[in-house]
Amino acid sequence: MPGTATFPDVEPVVEDIGGGGPTPPPGGGDGGDDGKRRRPGTPSPNRYYTGITLGIVSILMFFMALASAFLVRRGTSGDWVPAHLPAVLWLNTLALIASSFTLERARRSLSRLDLSGFGKLWTVTTGLGALFLIGQLVAWRQLVTQGVFMASNPASSFFYIFTAAHGLHLLGGIGALLYVLFGKFDNAGLRLPTAAEVVSYYWHFMDGLWVFLLALLYLGK
């Protein structure tokens, strides 16, 4: 379960993010050494934040390519048959938005060193994420029973590809949530608050991305 014996050394994460960039040594005319050098061979923990930010940009480009294809394809063809979005999607959206709130509550518990509260809320977040995915499957099933398949028409193709691509990315997010819940952390490598914050960036992004995709599908039908 969450937390290990090494955890009480936790510090506020914010200190890890700020600054960035190496300090110029004396003599180069660029300033002085502030004595904050890392131990030899220890890479900066900032890499996780930078990595997830660039990863998010990259994933955003992937979905923007699909979204622009959606708009262009809708505007230039006569074979577009608007699909009715299953009502369960709204419930799924609520679950996902709620999961973002519980995730933030969990991180607040973590910053107060309340490990059991963190564990509970983090588990609820993971559960809500899983609920969202199950809900998406239910939506697919409802469409299939109505006879709307992937290849039925361009609108349904886009619906399935958007939900599938987002679902796969969210599945990765659930994997990351579980890793934070069950993984082993120590102060030398990746620390629990760092991991939790990095995963929270991704999770909120997935949340926002879904709201955008739903709006696109709803307004663009």
Add this chain to the structure above:
Amino acid sequence: MTSCDNGANHPDTPRTGFLYPHVFSINHKTIGLNYLWLALFSVFLGMAMSLLMRIHLVWPGVHLPFLSSLGNSPDRFAALTTLHGSLMVFLVLTAAPQAGFGNYFLPLQIGAREIAFPTLNLLAFWATVASLLGLTMTFFLSPHPAITLWIVSVAIFCAASLLNALNFSVTTIDLRAQGMTLPRLPLTVWSWFLNAILGTLIFSILLAACVCLLSDRLLSTHFFPQLYFLTSPPDGAVVNAVPVLWQRLFWFFAQAEVYVAMLPCFGFVTHLVSTFSRTPVWKERLVVLALCGVGLFGFCVWGQHMFSSGMNPLSPLVFSLLASSLGLPAMILLVSWLGTLWNARVQLNTAMLFALGFISLFLSGGLSGIFLARHDLAAAAVSDDFVTGHFHLVMGVAATFAILGALFFWFPKLFGRRLNEPLGKLHFWITFAGVYCVFMPMHWLGLIAHSRVSPGTPLASVAVAGSAIRTFITVAILLTVFAQGLFLINFLWSLFRAEETDECNPWRATTLEWSVSSPPPADDFGPSDPVVYRGAYEFSVPDVAEDFMPQHIAPEQGTKVRESGE
């Protein structure tokens, strides 16, 4: 001044067996070298294919034992062209300068011991291997499954490139050594970094396009219905409008991909020109801005490939202007190279010759690019051969020259031995003359092909001239390809037989990779992290015993050297 840590005071990581140190190692140097081996294999395979294509084109009746069946039907010939292009663009021009040299030298040059996410790096390498296998396999399949496999392979390559780009960006942003501020970064690192940012943005686009294309082929969707227009156009689809969708997505990637291949080469050439002119890079910060400009403009010019696709009438003008604006950063780079060379004591070794060869080819290829950037001229006056000649000169061959220059430059660091200089120079001159003989006439061929449709031109004379030029090109290709044998001999002989050198800095260069032994120890910098005290191009510094100041030499050490020099 040339002090280096030979790694004697700290043990290497234990290396046993073959699989761990070579195949599953997460060390950035091993992975970088593996990428270079992959690129070397691909470049020779791709070159052999180009030779086969030219032979089939000029002497269709000739029988080559074992090889004739590979390209003597329209299907096979098209497969040969596709595979040649895919291997060269993806596995050579994208993989070698960025993933190969970048993986090996980016951490070394910024003073990092490892890349930001080593396991992802290994994953990216094996995805690239899988992509190479897939691309090569397509050649042995019938067209339909072959195209599907090709798309899957390209998608895998995109994913690998994304992981690479992510790793490079994060490493440059967060893992720099103490004192390695942005203005002190070597220009090679700038180019790898900017390239990684560009890669993060464009490979996602191609991945999305590949996903849609695969869905069309395997799940019978209609994201890009124009692909079936030849046989059965779907009802209600607006012909000529829908293909634009695929073209947009594809060219959005493909035009920027040209700069993905070129950006690291700009970095190599600037680095080599400065090092072998013993002069600081002229207007170094302006060069960084120009590299940013290449990335930015390169991202915005995809529409220049779609002048005839029925886009908004104003768009060609905008794209044409943007494409022509690329001349500005290119001109800044060129002026900087010439400014660095001006009045310099140039050392004309093979690495420098290849760098100068790059400048020449880039200029020649760039000039014909100006014609192609004009939306009115491109459609009216030129045909395919002109475009083929243009992009081979400026992208294919120029980039290959930069890669070869970088290889000659870094070979002593990679293997602790030097490539043979006389053989290298002979290889350079034959290749340099050869590629001009191959690709310059292609421009003429493009112009002649157009004149065929002009009124009043005797068709027979045009056909005869075209045929003579084609034969000339093929003979020139034969000679150029066989000249690469010289390189292969030089490479293999130097790798196994050349005298081992214990010099850590044979070129008297300034950047951090030359401060460690050759090849570098497993943990790169020994027990203490390197510290950087100055910019990357401090050559011909006054009052210093030697004519350069390495980045890692502390000012007080520099003073001592200065005193001893006096």
